[in-house]
Amino acid sequence: xxxxxxxxxxxxxSEEAFLTINCTYTATGYPSLFWYVQYPGExxxxxxxxxxxDDKGSNKGFEATYRKETTSFHLEKGSVQVSDSAVYFxxxxxxxxxxxxxxxFGQGTILTVHP
Amino acid sequence: KAGVTQTPxxxxxxxxxxxxxxxxxxxxxxxxxxxxxxxxxxxxxLFEYFSETQRNKGNFPGRFSGRQFxxxxxxxxxxxxxxxxxxxYLCASSSQGGHQETQYFGxxxxxxxx
Numbered sequence: 001x002x003x004x005x006x007x008x009x010x011x012x013x014s015e016e017a018f019l020t021i022n023c024t025y026t027a028t029g030y031p032s033l034f035w036y037v038q039y040p041g042e043x044x045x046x047x048x049x050x051x052x053x054d055d056k057g058s059n060k061g062f063e064a065t066y067r068k069e070t071t072s073f074h075l076e077k078g079s080v081q082v083s084d085s086a087v088y089f090x091x092x093x094x095x096x097x098x099x100x101x102x103x104x105f106g107q108g109t110i111l112t113v114h115p
Numbered sequence: 116k117a118g119v120t121q122t123p124x125x126x127x128x129x130x131x132x133x134x135x136x137x138x139x140x141x142x143x144x145x146x147x148x149x150x151x152x153x154x155x156x157x158x159x160x161l162f163e164y165f166s167e168t169q170r171n172k173g174n175f176p177g178r179f180s181g182r183q184f185x186x187x188x189x190x191x192x193x194x195x196x197x198x199x200x201x202x203x204y205l206c207a208s209s210s211q212g213g214h215q216e217t218q219y220f221g222x223x224x225x226x227x228x229x
Binding site: 031032034036041042043044045046049051089091093094095096098099100101102103104105106107108 | 119146147148150157158160163164165170171173205207209212213214215216217218219220221222223
C-alpha cells in the first residue's frame with residue numbers, strides 16, 4: 001500500500017535559518033505529492049504540490065522537488081520567519097479506482113521559529 | 116468563492132450517543148472526502164463521496180458512515196460513540212476527486228467524547 005514518512009520533529013529554528021523537512025514515500029505507479037500546512041486551530045492549507053517526476057512545486061518561498069529515483073519530496077525554505085511556525089504534512093495521492101479522493105499523510109512535523 | 120465550511124465547529128458528546136457532522140464543499144466541487152485527525156494516529160482517510168455515491172472507504176468500523184446530497188453537501192455520522200472517537204474531523208473538497216487535484220480543507224469539527 002501507499003505510505004509517507006516524514007522526518008521526526010519538532011524542529012526549532014531561529015528566524016532567517018534554512019529549513020529542510022524530509023519526506024519519503026512508498027507507492028506504486030506515479031503518485032501526486034503534496035505539502036500541506038496546518039496553523040493552530042485551523043484546517044489544512046495546500047502549500048505546494050507536484051504531479052510528476054522532476055516537477056518542482058513552490059509557494060511563499062517554500063520549494064520541493066519530486067524525485068522518483070529516491071522516492072522523496074523534501075520541503076525547503078531558504079529563510080524562515082516566525083509566521084512559518086506551524087505543522088507541516090507531506091501527502092500523496094495515487095491513481096486508480098481505490099484511490100479516489102484519498103490522501104495518505106505523513107505523521108506531520110511541528111516547526112517552531114524563534115525571533 | 117467561499118471555502119469549505121463545516122458545522123458545528125465543536126461538539127461534546129457522551130459514550131454511546133451518536134453524532135452528525137456537516138460539510139459544505141466549495142461551489143462546483145463534487146467530491147467530498149472526510150478525514151479523522153488524532154494525536155496518536157495522525158490524519159486518516161474515512162471515505163469519499165462523489166455525485167451522492169461513496170467511491171472510496173478507509174479502514175474504519177461500520178459505526179462511521181456518511182452520505183452526500185444532490186447539492187454536494189455531505190454529512191458523516193458516528194453511532195455508538197466511543198472515547199477513542201474524540202478527534203478533529205476534517206472534510207475536504209475537490210472538483211472530481213482525481214489524484215492530481217488539490218483537496219481544499221475546511222476548519223474541522225472538534226469532537227470530544229466523555
